[in-house]
Amino acid sequence: MTNGFGFSFPNDSNDDGDNDANNRGGSGNGRGDGDGSNPFAAFGFGGSFGGGQSGAPGGGGLGDMFNQLGQMLSGMGTSMNAQDKGDAVNFELAARMARQRLAGVSPVSDADTRAAEESLRLVELWLDEATDLPASEAKAQAWNAEQWLNQTMPMWKRLVNPVAEHMNRAQLDTMPEQAREMMGPMAGMMNQMNAMQFGMKLGHALGDLAQQALTGTDFGLPVAPAGTAAVLPRNIAEISKGLDLPGQEVMVYIAAREAARQRLFRHVPWLVERIVSSVEEYAAGLEIDTSHIEEIARNLNLEGGDPQQIQEALQNLQGEDLSPRVGTRNAGATSRLETLIALVEGWVDVVVAEALGERIPSTPQLAEAWARRRATGGSAEQAFANIVGIELGAPRTRDAAELWRRIGTAVGAERRDQVWNHPDFLPTAEHLDNPAAFIDTLLDDQPDTDFDDEFAKLEQELRDNPELKRDEGDGKDDGREDGTEL
Template identity: 60%
Template sequence: MSTHGFGFSFGNNDDDDDRENRDNQNQNPFGAFGFSGGGSGGLGDILNQFGHMLSGMGASLNSQKEGEPVNYDMAERIARQQTEHSPSVSPQQRAAVIDSVRLAELWLDDVTELPTAEGSVEAWNASDYLSRTLPMWKRMVTPVAKNMNEAQLASLPEEAREMMGPMLSMMNHMSGMSFGVQLGHALGELSTQALTGSDFGLPVAPTGVTAILPEHIDQIGKDLGINSRDVMVYISAREAARQRLFRHVPWLVERLVSSVEEYANGLVIDTSHIEEAARGLNIESGDPAQIQEAMQNLQNMDLSPTITSRNAAAAARLETLLALVEGWVEFVVTQAMGERIPATGALNEAWRRRRATGGSAEKAFARVVGIELNAPKVAEALELWRRVEVAVGTTKRDAVWEHPDFMPSAEDLDNSAEFIDGLLGEADGEDFDPISEIERLQREEAEKKESEGDSGDTPDEQGKEGDNS
């Protein structure tokens, strides 16, 4: 557990090899799934990986379900190796969780129009987190892995695809095992460090469940030197606030998850730079010295494929939504707790450091799902919600969540003035009834025609009278 309080510490920062691996994964968000970069990438590495996988696959190869792009049985077994020794939740811890959530809900009622989620409150250990969140992780990982496999196949020359035809089933199983191994390690680490069922702002816990991990929170209090009771209430308030959003904003959960699916559906692999490097060998020249020089140059090149998505906007939309969720959560929690728990400011700062460090929640998300996110602009979102409340009040602030079209955009996070002006315009005309307005205009038009008729003669008759005169 990080000494900064809320960190997700993946790997050893003092190990040069680990640091190099992380750097490669930062350049390639799918490095966690076995698509890591590196100057020595090539057929030899692929064959070596296959050899290692073949030597130990045994029953694991057969455990992958037909049609699944990831060997989830293997992933769960590997993750459980890291969670099997997690202590069970004691009755005292369970009672503390229930009491903390109940207290947090009472305080939140004073600062938001959104009611409680009215679901169940559960106290989890690391093993519980793994079991209870795995279904949602599967939903997000599956389209990434599936489309990654398809993109890999599409990037191969047609002749190579034809040659691989008979081995395609075996290749899919190999890929599923590779995904399973990496996913298992990532989920195992995450399960031993998570604090709630939606640390990321993503609803990975089952619908209607407010989940808290007391053992991990107790350690946080020790790291920060803050009373563990205050930390428990603070974390419970953040989770309860998120659950209010997930429960009473019906479009939010699907929009968050579908953004991951949309991003995955657009995955493409660009190998043009690898082909260009191969042409640079100029084997046809027959000059051994020239070929040797080209081979040495290749050793210093990153020959990993470039992985992008045609739907990159989906990742940007996900970042914005996460920022708006976490910004709103921090704003209302600070309002609810600021005067009641003096340590709220220090806890907010610890939570912000969590996002600013290399072991942030976004890095953990990249490890598990394979999508590299920029750190959401939570500070900007928090300030936007503050300004919105000052401008239009709590009721109008929370009404913004009623429809996705009402939500601030990424641009609004950097400049909220226009968005707030729009809300002020709506507030000025909140008594405006479009049907009544149409009826009023129709009445005025009818009255105008009637008045013109009562004015006496028509223009033609007026002209005749003029001629007679």
């Protein structure tokens, strides 16, 4: 792969050490099937006319299109029959294709299982000293890539399905009314075809990510089942090869990140649903803009009938982006999702550094390696782009970590962690630019200890000197100037 997820070191080998493209699904792009300019390339809205690379599922070349059509038709009967009628994605096909990319995955050994369980148990003790959020009591597990795929699929369904549903609707909205009427009788067939197309792309993306994931909640995405803290020892061992550090320390660091996230997802009950609802809000506002394609078509003069002119016109299309431009009216949902992921991972950065810093000398190196991993492919925005189809901006995790660090210094770890008590208490994207403003709101909520001390002192004086109270009463005017009572 050109863009590995392993601490910025490419993870080119599969379990049997064979780098043959067929065993990797024929894709040489570590980002799955998309690119930065086309957030839905992962779902088949390919790039330039005739410019797609062979074997790259997101390409727009005619050869790729016919190849994909052949694959779809070859398994159409069984896949259509297996599709859940309520889904906009053929998840059965997606799972089958992902497993094909994972052929030959070895079972998790007993030694790896023990190492994972002991690491997770150890870091829970250390995290107790760095955060007031209690241990999640999640079950410690060691997974291989196929187990990761099977265990996380239910959450991917929740995230992908609304995007696919609204994508289908947005596609129909862009069609002329007459075309929609003519398509009416074939609508069911087209929906199934779209579901298969989505399923194929999802299978490619999940198959790739399963070979790169290190935990059940990589990138701050709660895709593992509730109550499960999982690490992938084989994938961790692969990325450890590129680091001049003991493999055990790498395992402990990654286990600490997983355990810290599990504390958040367990004790902040609104957090998981907030992430899912942000995806649903994004999907509900999907729009497809084809105006640039229409402009290209208008400027393409094929009426002359001159073969040379037609050939020149088609050559001019080389490199043109003929994929629909996908956007959403709900930009706020995208911003909330970006900020929420940054806050989760930034909080984990701070808590893990505090818990491990004095115990594992290589913690700063591991933290920097993790940051490089985020920057070179192992990140939430890339996972969303490749799998869910949402093009996020890079979550500002470093800024979020700095904010959490300064909050802890200003008001302490207990008050810092209480910020997670309600979504309305969380910092916003603007606070990542201006941490002092958010910290001021927390300081304003703190009791005025100087006033309380003075009040307590006065109260004690009155208690110790009852005469003071009587003297104060005697000093009040209780009559008229002539001495008569009121």
